[in-house]
Amino acid sequence: EVQLVESGGGLVQAGGSLRLSCATSGFTFDDYAIGWFRQAPGKEREGISCISSRDDGTYYSDSVKGRFTISRDNAKNMVYLQMNSLKSEDSAQYYCAAEFFTVRCTVTPAGNLHDIYFQLWGQGTQVTVSP
Secondary structure (H helix, E strand, O other): OOEEEEEOOEEEEOOOOEEEEEEEEOOOHHHOEEEEEEEOOOOOOEEEEEEOOOOOOEEEOOOOOOOEEEEEEOOOOEEEEEEOOOOHHHOEEEEEEEEOOOOOOOEOOOOOEOHHHOOEEOOOEEEEEEO
16 A cells, blocks of 8 residues: 555654654655645645655755754655754644655745645644643
């Protein structure tokens, strides 16, 4: 079965850290870029990070740059999002997603990671940051 499964969410105090994991299965892992998105209640989904299939390119939104780090382990078919210095505004449902037929993350001319380019999505994991 082709799928992505996120884990690692939870409740953390502001300033703390969490590491999210995205397990991929059912497809050739090296042929996809993997992105992380998040969506808070009442807000649009936001693309926050992405890693290319050859691990020579990453993307971070301005909102997480310097605090979050994306990485991948091709041998384990896993992608991770290390989140440090968490803020209350980081509270959201977090999703990983796969962009097919590309070796690099697609970024819009405005410099954003757009969900329209991603075809396969996980079910999400909740991150709650208390003040």
